[in-house]
Amino acid sequence: MNSAVLNQALEEDVDTEASLRIFSAGEETQFCDTGRSSGGTGSPSTPNGSARFRRKLRNGIREAAIMIVPEEKLAQAEQRARMHAASQEEAPAVQELMRCVALARISFGDFHWKMAQAHVNLAEGYLEVKGLALQAKQHCEKAKEIMYANTQHPASEEERKDILRCLITMFLTLGKALMGLQNLKEAEQSLLKSEKVADELRQAEEMAQEEIRQVDAKITLSLGRLYMKENRSAEAVARYEQLLRVVTLGKGENSMECVSVYRDLAAAEQARGAHDVSMQHLLQAHSIVLTNASSGEEEGQITLALAEAYTSTGRAEHLDIAERYYKQSLQCYQAAMGPEHASSLSVLDDYCRFLILTKNYPAASSLLQESLPAKLSTFGDFSTEAEETYRLFGGIELAQGHQKAAYKKFRKCLGIQTFLYGSQHKKTRETQQTVKLLSKSPEVALTEGRTGANHLKQRPLFCAVVPNHSTSGGTKANTCD
Known part of the structure; x- marks a missing residue:
């Protein structure tokens, strides 16, 4: 991080309204009084006076910015980063997280654990907000170096818990980044380390149970997905069942948070050949969606998953049920998002593939023909x-x-x-x-x-099809003869 970036982090992003209030409480009144006392030549109403007023106002804002300590600017940048991330504003969120790294270095130095925390937050932003696994891995490794080089003992029990939280997020983010980079062995080691640190945090005094449940849910979900990537479906099922217990305990049996867990659990059961169990999980998720009167898109997603599950069994008696769910899913998507939306057209293609599988070619061809103009205009x-x-x-x-x-x-x-x-x-x-x-x-x-092109080769020669005519002026020549 060069000095220019550090100076920019120190001088930018001032709370403008607060600075204006600070300045207007003193300098503005003083300036206006001075202008009146001098016969109005420096009044803000004149062009020269207005320019001088704006210049002095900017100087006052800059001075107010310098008076804000870096720790306070760091807290402000972290808050803005969270707001941008919640609003799905990728570039501003990552930019604020970068600024946090610069401010953390100014505030705490190169080898403080809060410097590592800033790198971890930036890594999490790269991974979760922008989907960049390689950048997330690099920042997590930098944070790990700082944490291992840090020899300072926690000043309090609360700081110790903050350090444990930082370590959990660091190992969890690193594990997910390595999973995205297909380095599954090291990803598992990192995720298991985060689970071990979470056990230590669980034993800390006055820990909120809800926070512990959220940490356990994130780690367990990541491990379940890792085992699915490694085709270890039995271990994935065990992790997803553990996750379902955690979510049920914290949110209730009929919460919408359970729906995604049931879907992951159904996929794991299907991967190991337990189709009936898989469908039971999906039916439970479908029941929760209908009970909560959720959006049409959510209903369409779980209905489509049910259709695919019934199709995968290969049983003739399940094909009619699968077709019914395909139709319901398509109707949900079209009602919620419109018939020309990309998701609706994707579901329609899935339904057409099912119709082709069941040899219902006229229906599949008709659907494709109807959807072709929408696809050409959309894509x-x-x-x-x-x-x-x-x-x-x-x-x-x-x-x-x-x-x-x-x-x-x-x-x-x-x-x-x-x-x-x-x-x-x-x-x-x-x-x-x-x-x-x-x-x-x-x-x-x-x-x-x-x-x-072969037709041109098969045609007769031009001279063979065009009749012979007398040369130009031939009649006159014959008359003379």
Whole structure:
């Protein structure tokens, strides 16, 4: 952090209203009185007086900013960062967290635990707000270096608990960042360290149970997702069941916080083949959503999860139930967000894939045809959504034996894929192979032979079809003869 950044952190972001109040209490009155005593030549109503007044006002604000101690400016920056993060304002939130690092260094030095806390908060902002795992990892490692180099003992029990909270967040954020970078072994070690520090914090005096539950929930959720990435579904189920107990104890059995836990638990059960148990968890989550009269989007999400769960069993008796849930999910999304919204169109594609799976090709083709104008207007002609639609169209036509129509759809799909991914991409090359095979079929070859480039080769020579005419002026020559 260079000196320019530190000076900027010291001079910027003043509470303007407070500074104006400080200045107007003294300097403004004094200036106006001076202007009147001098015959009005320096009055703020004159151009020169107004410029002088604004210049003096800015100087007063700058002086007031210098009088604010860095610790107070640090608290203000932390508060602004939380406000920006709550409002989903990514750039301002991260900018304030950067300013916090500079102010923490000014206030406490390079090796104080609060300096490490500022790096941890910045790492958490990079990961949670902007989704940048590598930057989060780097700042967590910097915080770890500071914490290990810090030899000062806590001045009080409250400071000790703050240090433990900082360590928990540091190891938890580092674990999630490593998980995002696919370094799963080190991620697990970091998450287990955060769990160990949380156990120590739990034993501290006068700890709020709600805070402990929130910490346990974050760590347990991260461990469950880590085990799912490692295909350790049994351990993931154990973690999600533990998380469900924590959330139920703190929020109640019918709280909306339980819905996401039930969905994760259902995914873990399905991963280890327990489809019936998975569906029971999803039905419980669906019941909670209906009980709480939640938004249409939330109802659509859990209904779509139920449809996919019933489809995954492969049982014929579950297909009708799955179709009913697909229709309900699509209706929820369209009612809540509109039929042309990206989420609604995505659910419609999922429903079309289900119809193709059940060989209901006319219904799938009709839905795709109806949704194509909305996709082109929402995403554009050369988009992944348009490419997927033409690919599904081609698959439907090919399944029904319509090789000519399938050829046309796959040709359109190939053009979009070439534009999006290039000619050497895996998806493009697969479609090229499909188009090449279809072009050799008799139905397509016949059409291409009549209208394509081969038709020009098969046409007779120009002189063979154009009749011979007498040369220009031939009649006159014959008359003379």
